Amino acid sequence: xxxxxxxKTTRRRIEKEKHSVPLEKVKARAEQMDAExxxxxxxxxxxxxxxxxxxxxxxxxxxxxIAPDFPYLSIATDYEEAGAAAIxxxxxxxxxxxxxxxxxxxxxxxxxxxxxxxxxxDPYMIYQAKVLGASAVLLICAILDEKKxxxxxxxxxxxxxxALVEAHDEEEIRMAASVGARIIxxxxxxxxxxxxxxxxxxxxxxxxxxxxxxxxxxxxxxxEDVGRLYANGTDAVLIGETLMRSExxxxxxxxxxxxxxx
Numbered sequence: 001x002x003x004x005x006x007x008k009t010t011r012r013r014i015e016k017e018k019h020s021v022p023l024e025k026v027k028a029r030a031e032q033m034d035a036e037x038x039x040x041x042x043x044x045x046x047x048x049x050x051x052x053x054x055x056x057x058x059x060x061x062x063x064x065x066i067a068p069d070f071p072y073l074s075i076a077t078d079y080e081e082a083g084a085a086a087i088x089x090x091x092x093x094x095x096x097x098x099x100x101x102x103x104x105x106x107x108x109x110x111x112x113x114x115x116x117x118x119x120x121x122d123p124y125m126i127y128q129a130k131v132l133g134a135s136a137v138l139l140i141c142a143i144l145d146e147k148k149x150x151x152x153x154x155x156x157x158x159x160x161x162x163a164l165v166e167a168h169d170e171e172e173i174r175m176a177a178s179v180g181a182r183i184i185x186x187x188x189x190x191x192x193x194x195x196x197x198x199x200x201x202x203x204x205x206x207x208x209x210x211x212x213x214x215x216x217x218x219x220x221x222x223x224e225d226v227g228r229l230y231a232n233g234t235d236a237v238l239i240g241e242t243l244m245r246s247e248x249x250x251x252x253x254x255x256x257x258x259x260x261x262x
Contacts, residue, residue, distance in 0.1 A: 002061055002194060007143045009094050010119045023124050030130040030159055037160030041113040041136035042182060044085040045213045045236045050226065050260040051085035052253060053115065053215065055240030056106065058090070058097040062194040065097070066244050075249065076106040082250040083257070086135070088115040088238055100132055107133030115164060119143060126155050136162035136183075141172035150179040164215065168200070173207045184208050185215035185238065198225055205232050220256075227259030 045051045056072050056079075059065045076087050089106050090098030098118070107114045113135030118125060120139055129137045137156050139149055153163040165181040167173045168190060176184045186208075188200045201216035208214045216229050217238040226237055239256065246252035 006095055006119050007121055010121050014122045014124055026127045030127040035160040039162050041086055041162040044113055050230045051236035053086045053088050053238040054079040054084040054243055055088040057240045057244055061095045072102045073109055076110050078249045080110045080112050082253040086113045088117045091118045104132045123155055130159045136164055139163050140166045141175050146175050183213040185217045187217045189218035202232050223256055223259040226256050230260035
């Protein structure tokens with residue numbers, strides 16, 4: 001399965017990075033940074049109306065190379081100027097052509113919070129995210145057991161980072177809720193075979209506790225998609241490919257917002 005391959009590749013990558021920069025060094029740097037952040041990622045998604053998490057993504061396993069020309073800083077600042085609540089930045093280098101450098105530069109440049117979008121399989125990556133300037137990390141239920149999910153989320157919180165806990169089905173939502181997730185994202189893309197069904201977010205909305213921030217991820221392409229999710233009580237959408245393929249990202253984001261205004 002694709003997700004298993006990505007997780008294995010990520011484990012190998014992180015083991016190499018640990019040899020280059022030991023865990024103790026990254027941990028010390030992260031713990032020296034301010035943990036009293038106020039959790040800006042969560043606060044951004046709690047604002048009235050639909051919040052947009054806009055993704056900076058060069059490639060994906062399902063679509064291949066999406067953005068051969070990749071002015072990632074310009075893309076991020078366009079998103080901010082267009083009213084994005086937050087930015088999602090891919091750092092996975094093999095399948096998504098991401099880079100930690102992209103995240104660091106974006107976080108240093110924009111004033112809105114940035115999510116480190118990666119396949120978190122080791123606490124090392126959470127300390128890295130803090131050092132790189134992220135405001136949030138992604139925790140995927142499909143690659144973590146409940147014990148690790150709880151521990152990783154609590155580690156993130158202790159550093160002042162939010163955790164976007166990603167689920168795809170009812171069992172994974174139960175898992176996310178059981179560890180007290182404050183943000184649950186339902187991925188409309190099945191990470192085992194990469195098929196997409198936006199109705200997944202609609203069907204599963206009632207399974208999310210009402211006091212939890214609810215995010216719909218993947219496959220959102222039209223104002224009608226966004227409007228339907230907004231009407232269904234979705235707090236935020238994470239949109240990548242649709243925006244990345246648009247030549248005018250500001251105009252595209254404005255178009256997507258058009259049917260979800262109060």
